[in-house]
Amino acid sequence: xxxxxxxxxxxxxxxxxxxxxxxxxxxxxxxxxxxxxxxxxxxxxxxxxxxxxxxxxxxxxxxxxxxxxxxxxxxxxxxxxxxxxxxxxxxxxxxxxxxxxxxxxxxxxxxxxxxxxxxxxxxxxxxxxxxxxxxxxxxxxxxxxxxxxxxxxxxxxxxxxxxxxxxxxxxxxxxxxxxxxxxxxxxxxxxxxxxxxxxxxxxxxxxxxxxxxxxxxxxxxxxxxxxxxxxxxxxxxxxxxxxxxxxxxxxxxxxxxxxxxxxxxxxxxxxxxxxxxxxxxxxxxxxxxxxxxxxxxxxxxxxxxxxxxxxxxxxxxx
Ligand SMILES: Cc1cc2nc3c(=O)[nH]c(=O)nc-3n(C[C@H](O)[C@H](O)[C@H](O)COP(=O)(O)O)c2cc1C
Numbered sequence: 001x002x003x004x005x006x007x008x009x010x011x012x013x014x015x016x017x018x019x020x021x022x023x024x025x026x027x028x029x030x031x032x033x034x035x036x037x038x039x040x041x042x043x044x045x046x047x048x049x050x051x052x053x054x055x056x057x058x059x060x061x062x063x064x065x066x067x068x069x070x071x072x073x074x075x076x077x078x079x080x081x082x083x084x085x086x087x088x089x090x091x092x093x094x095x096x097x098x099x100x101x102x103x104x105x106x107x108x109x110x111x112x113x114x115x116x117x118x119x120x121x122x123x124x125x126x127x128x129x130x131x132x133x134x135x136x137x138x139x140x141x142x143x144x145x146x147x148x149x150x151x152x153x154x155x156x157x158x159x160x161x162x163x164x165x166x167x168x169x170x171x172x173x174x175x176x177x178x179x180x181x182x183x184x185x186x187x188x189x190x191x192x193x194x195x196x197x198x199x200x201x202x203x204x205x206x207x208x209x210x211x212x213x214x215x216x217x218x219x220x221x222x223x224x225x226x227x228x229x230x231x232x233x234x235x236x237x238x239x240x241x242x243x244x245x246x247x248x249x250x251x252x253x254x255x256x257x258x259x260x261x262x263x264x265x266x267x268x269x270x271x272x273x274x275x276x277x278x279x280x281x282x283x284x285x286x287x288x289x290x291x292x293x294x295x296x297x298x299x300x301x302x303x304x305x306x307x308x309x310x311x312x313x314x315x316x317x318x
Contacts, residue, residue: 006219223272
């Protein structure tokens with residue numbers, strides 16, 4: 001079974017990937033949060049170059065994800081990525097954000113299947129790297145997926161990763177695993193499942209329903225329980241010492257990278273990581289108002305000193 005880390009903007013960048021791998025063992029594969037390709041003829045900007053730097057990604061299998069509706073820009077960016085040594089490029093057809101969707105990108109591309117078909121034709125023919133796709137099953141209605149799948153069937157994709165929600169769901173409601181099942185039947189390329197695998201029980205249920213599953217992508221589940229992939233492979237839950245060390249390493253690396261903004265980056269992580277504790281509300285209250293580095297250190301030291309770990313760390317949707 002391939003276990004990969006989902007692309008999550010602001011959360012699973014190169015720093016998180018490296019420190020998570022160091023503390024809990026590497027996943028089989030990592031997807032970068034979405035990257036907008038540079039204009040044809042230009043190179044990636046500084047922040048993206050840091051994200052893709054072979055040195056910071058050393059030892060990990062990393063697949064860069066592009067967000068665009070422009071085939072020339074996609075192919076150009078894929079060329080740059082090939083030159084940097086990457087072996088696959090992923091296309092984002094799932095981002096539900098209003099600004100992205102209104103420009104016809106991400107899940108917004110699923111609105112215009114003729115255009116998507118032509119785009120996939122071009123990039124699959126011209127990209128120097130194999131192209132995988134991460135998709136939602138529609139914009140507003142599950143019934144759209146039948147037509148979307150028809151488009152995917154016509155192209156030679158390296159892999160199709162299905163997050164079976166529609167754009168309008170954002171991250172709410174239950175993923176429709178039957179749409180993943182329909183994908184397994186419909187396409188000949190490898191298929192991956194993504195969505196709400198937060199514990200060993202979720203994986204067991206997925207495998208009972210779809211025993212042919214070969215790749216599961218994990219997102220919020222790993223943020224709430226950094227040992228989740230290890231547990232899915234039969235290993236132990238995270239200890240308090242492991243969690244504190246992971247936190248300290250992560251905060252230290254963000255501080256070195258972005259100074260005072262590290263506090264805000266870590267607060268985003270805590271909005272998920274609080275579920276590793278028996279009383280997530282109390283953890284939330286402890287870190288929610290801190291702004292400065294010294295307040296942050298005091299608050300988090302208190303959390304690790306006084307809060308008990310949850311019996312089973314598990315992400316819970318609001
Ligand atoms: C804060 C946040 C940022 C995300 N950023 C991206 C992204 O850059 N690219 C992408 O394809 N999906 C993105 N996603 C979606 C996740 O990759 C994943 O599909 C989603 O969280 C469902 O998986 P999960 O239930 O395992 O978390 C993001 C999700 C969240 C919550």
